[in-house]
Amino acid sequence: MGADLVAGRTAIVTGAAQGIGLAIARLLHENGAKVVLVDLAADLAGQAAAGIGGDRLLPLACDVTDEASVEQVVRQTVEEFGSLEIYVNNAGIARDASLRKMSVDDFEAVMNVHLKGSWLGVRAASAVMREAGRGSIVNISSLSGKSGNAGQTNYSAAKAGIVGLTKAAAKELAHKGVRVNAVQPGLIRSAMTAAMSPQAFAEREAAIPMRRAGEPGEVAGAVLFLASDLSSYITGAVLEVGGGRFM
Numbered sequence: 024m025g026a027d028l029v030a031g032r033t034a035i036v037t038g039a040a041q042g043i044g045l046a047i048a049r050l051l052h053e054n055g056a057k058v059v060l061v062d063l064a065a066d067l068a069g070q071a072a073a074g075i076g077g078d079r080l081l082p083l084a085c086d087v088t089d090e091a092s093v094e095q096v097v098r099q100t101v102e103e104f105g106s107l108e109i110y111v112n113n114a115g116i117a118r119d120a121s122l123r124k125m126s127v128d129d130f131e132a133v134m135n136v137h138l139k140g141s142w143l144g145v146r147a148a149s150a151v152m153r154e155a156g157r158g159s160i161v162n163i164s165s166l167s168g169k170s171g172n173a174g175q176t177n178y179s180a181a182k183a184g185i186v187g188l189t190k191a192a193a194k195e196l197a198h199k200g201v202r203v204n205a206v207q208p209g210l211i212r213s214a215m216t217a218a219m220s221p222q223a224f225a226e227r228e229a230a231i232p233m234r235r236a237g238e239p240g241e242v243a244g245a246v247l248f249l250a251s252d253l254s255s256y257i258t259g260a261v262l263e264v265g266g267g268r269f270m
């Protein structure tokens with residue numbers, strides 16, 4: 024799907040070593056972007072970049088919960104590629120447990136990666152984009168943040184928080200030419216959902232009107248749309264990619 028929809032632009036994708044983040048990085052690259060693949064482990068980010076292949080790629084290690092690390096990635100990106108037009112907050116973890124069993128550590132770890140990490144990314148990226156007068160930030164929320172999933176009080180809260188962050192930032196940045204939108208994937212095949220039992224996975228699939236889980240590339244398509252000028256009059260929106268679930 025190489026249509027050059029984001030040719031000449033620079034994108035940072037967090038959590039890009041695998042799964043949905045890797046699919047997003049690949050599709051943005053196919054569409055002409057220079058792409059910075061950010062993940063916790065430098066070697067895995069490097070392998071992901073090698074798997075995509077070609078130039079216009081920069082793998083970087085970064086913990087999205089660390090302010091200095093996120094600021095450094097943005098600085099290094101601008102030094103290397105000269106600009107920053109697209110930032111995708113995708114890095115994520117799950118620490119599922121019932122309220123009776125969930126520890127404060129589980130709660131804080133998930134809030135930190137998803138909510139604090141996205142906030143740090145929005146703040147650092149928008150500082151560059153508002154000066155340039157253009158940019159698109161895409162935050163990966165989840166249908167879990169819309170509907171609430173039992174066993175995911177931490178994750179659902181963080182993903183709902185990302186919607187609030189998206190809308191508030193969109194209002195602050197709209198007049199500066201910077202758009203901020205969110206994507207809410209449903210059940211998508213990745214390492215995160217591979218951890219589910221086959222029975223739980225099948226039950227979730229059965230509840231989806233399209234009767235199947237989504238593929239990472241199907242989330243990437245929505246992100247490409249929001250990152251590109253095809254969505255030039257869309258900001259503060261939440262785009263569901265869930266096969267019709269929870270509509």
Ligand code: NAP
Nearest residue numbers: 038042043063086087113114115165208210211213214215
């Ligand atoms: P994944 O395969 O587990 O990939 C997530 C990536 O983020 C991993 O490479 C992970 O590295 C990285 N990461 C974790 N903590 C990080 C940190 N502090 N700093 C930088 N990178 C970090 O998950 P996925 O399924 O592709 O999910 C991607 C996003 O989509 C997440 O935000 C997730 O919540 C969201 N989402 C997924 C689904 C689904 O069904 N899969 C549905 C809705 C929303 P490690 O492996 O080293 O931890």
